[in-house]
Structures are given as C-alpha cells and as structure tokens.
Amino acid sequence: MNRTSNPTALIAEDEPLLAAALQAELARAWPELRVLAVVGDGASAVTQALRLQPDVLFFDIRMPSLNGLDAAAELADAWHTDSAPGTPFPALVFVTAYDQYAIQAFEAEAVDYLLKPVQADRLQKTVSKLQLALANRAHPAIDFEATLGQLRGLLGAGPRPTAAPLKVIQASVGTAIRMVPIDDVVYFEAADKYVRVLTAAHEYLIRTPLKELLPQLDASTFWQVHRGTVVNAARIDTVTRDEAGKLSLSVRDRPERLPVSRLYAHLFKAM
Template sequence: MTRPTALIAEDEQLLAQALRAELAQAWPELDVVAMVGDGRSAVVAALERLPEVLFLDIRMPGQDGLSAAAELADTWPLDKAPLPQLVFVTAYDEYAVRAFEQQAVDYVLKPVQTERLRKTVGRLQAALTARSPAPPDSASAAIEETLAQWRRMLSAAGNGALPGLPATAPAPLKLIAASDAGGATVRMVPIDEVQYFEAADKYVRVLSASHEYLIRTPLKQLLPQLDPNTFWQVHRAVVVNTHAIEAVHRDEAGKLHLQLRNRAERLAVSRLFAHLFRAM
C-alpha cells in the first residue's frame, strides 16, 4: 500500500518544522514530499509531486495560499491525479476559527495545537479512504464535489474578510475612478460600462467596450464593492460583467471561454467557476 503524500507551504521555517513534527506523531504514515515557503513555490512543487494533501498558509509573501489554491484548482492535471485535500494554516483568530467551523473548512492553527491537528488528520484520512477506489462512472461527480468543496473553502478564507467577521456590506459601486493608460488623467467610469476587470501585476485593468483604464485596488478588495448579480468572478484574475457576455464557447479540451460584446478577446473560465455556465 502506498503512503499518502502531503505538501506544506509555510513561510515561517520553525512553524513549518513544527507542523511536520506534529504530523509525524498524528499521522505516521503520511509522507511530506515537499516543504516550501511561498505560494509560487507551492504551485510548482504541487504540480511536480501531485500530493494528496496540501497544507497552505493563508498569508505568505508574494503569492499567498489562497491564490496558490485558486491557481492549482485550474491547472491540476486531473488525468494524472485527483484534486488534493486542502487544509489552510492560519494564526489563531476567534472570528477566523468560527468562520472555518461554520463552513466545515479544514484548518490548522499556528502555533500548532495537537488536538486541533488530530481532528484535521482524522477528517483527511476519512476523505482519502472514501474517494479511493472510485468507480469509473463516478469520476466526474467526484471532481465536481471536490471543486465545490474548494469553492466553499476559498470563499470562507478569502476576499479580504471571513464569514463571521462583523462587517457591513457597502452599496455597490456606481462609478469607478480609474487612470488612463498613461496615468496622467483620472476618469470617472460608470460601472455599467465596464465589461471586465483583470488583475495584472500591481494594477487591475478596467476594460470597457473601447477603452482600458487602470486602478490600484486589488481584485479581492474590489469584489465586495461590485453587484454580485451583475459581476461574476470567472477566473482567479478576472471578473466579468454578465451583461457583456455574448456567448460561451467550449473548446476541444472541454474548457470554457467567454466571448464579450464589442471586444475581440476571449476570456478563459477556470474550473472553479465553470459551474456558473453549466445551464447555458
């Protein structure tokens, strides 16, 4: 019988070593095949080693654990291995813990707490046992179930706030202040004219039918300010105005692409958000 495998992504080396040592006690059969300190390295190592469990620190320098998970959901080679079980590593916070518990999200606290880790290990062991071996005709259903679980987890842990945190939702934006391409002029762009937003380096591109603008607000901070009935996230780096969608195309590999009105480019839809267009 092959040993279950795991990857640990944690930027604090002592905490990473402590987690590995605690896992060795709680789950001796687990083989930690890689330990990395940032999200970018986590993506590279995970795609190379295809572990069955990912322990991702939510906050890491550069690409954080949430972005790494979103990228892996879209790039994971499902023909080689099923999506791994996902566990978030987080510093203790009463609101975060309450939110994770409400969403049934697997998490590990740092510094590592033995009893909490044992509960997570028990759930992981049960999940791995339940999914293997799976009948061939259930493969698609299993993939969709895992993707749905990842969506819930990313939603619970992301977007700059956690469910359970006291917050008031702002009214949806009507106008957005954005710079033109040269950066010399700020335009007040009606939100209804925006066809899509795309994260790019330190900026977010704001695309209308005929113009491009730039804003510095990160996409995860912008999302809560948009009307969720109109603007849908379709990729980790793209939010689209649904009123601008002309057609949804599926390529030979089964991936979805959006054709917008008045724009030539097509927008890729990631696996995490493909369910939004299933009935179309």
C-alpha cells in the same frame, strides 16, 4: 500518486522553523504519512502539488507570491488538465495564525485548519479527519466539486453585498479624473497593484484592489470568472470549452478572449 502506498503530503509554509515543527508533529501523530516536499511560497506549492500529486496539502495562509487560499484555487484550476484523469484532488488543511474571521470562514465551509503554533491534540483531530476522508474517497469528481464550493466560499466568490452599488468608476487620466459610467465597463482585470478598467474603446487604471472593488459591484451584473477578472455579464457573447475542458469567453466590443477558472465554471450552464 500510488493509492496502494502510504498516504503522502506536501507542506507549504514560509517560516522554516514552523514547517519543521509541523513535519515533526506529523511524524508523531501519523507515522505512515510521507511528506514528499516542503516549500516556502504559494507558486512553488502549486507547481510541486501538480508534480507530486500528494494526498494531503498543508497550506499556510500567508505566503509570498500567492497566499494559501489563492494557491489552492490556482491548483484546483489546473488539476484536471495537469494531473492524471480521475486522480482525487488532495485534502486541504489551512494553517494560520489566530484570526477569528478566518476561523469562522473555515468552519462555515467545513474546511479543516490548524492554528500556529500547532498543538499535538488539535493535530491528532485533524489527522483522524484526514484518515477518514481518504478512506471514504469513492467519488473523486463529487469530492472535487465539493472542494470547489468550499474554495468559492472562502474566497468570497459566493453572493456579494449589493447595497448601493457603484454607478461610476473614477479613473485618473493624467491630472484629470475621468468619470466612467459603470454600464460602459466591459470587464475589470487585476494588474499588479492596479485594476485595469476596460470599456469598448478605452482602458483605465485604478488603484482600488479587485477584492475591495468587488463588493461595490452589482453581483447580478458583474460576474467574477477568474481570480483576477470580473466581467459585465451583459457584454459576454460566447463561452467555449476546449478539448481539456477549459472554458473561455468572448465579450462584445473587445477582441480579447478571457479564461474562465474552474472555480467559476458553474456560472455557465445552458438554460
């Protein structure tokens, strides 16, 4: 990314007409902005953002393969290892159909958003905010940590409800239902339409999505360490950092090493 050139952007939108409309409105509102690529799914958005390193990302919330929030989280996790050291993380703008809950979340985390269809006056306000943000980027590391905090809030990675947490996991085993005490669970891992429940000696599958399971778990006991992994904190043995700065952990009673996303690295600081 050449900081002496015009600012650059990537648009991720799975509806071609809406993507074209946003690009046309941007050309009018911000003629200096160069749109480097337009992609139609979350996985491509991550790949192209890592390759092109744009200044600004316009991410549709609802996209195939990865939604906009998950794509932003995955990109943040890969950014420092796959891009030039010290390169600022792109400014994020989420594009969404009207959803009051989503809008409230964006406003609470001070993340900019655009409603579909994009209106010229609202886009101009976003452009002004982006221009100011790009001009004030003196501390990329601080900006990146702020972005991680925003993403944690949007993904519900902050404090979770703890009222009446689950005591038992009910897992189907053939024609029976196995009652697995929650304290026996070493970790949970998302797997397609299922969640794997790993104990010291067994593995079970449940159909409850991880996002629905998470609020039912005691937040002081079960820590989310990756987009698809929640670990029993009492079973964590060691946390190690590799040469690229990536964290991974080993757990008692299981042989696997589990990667820790940068989004959740703040959980592991020496006392």
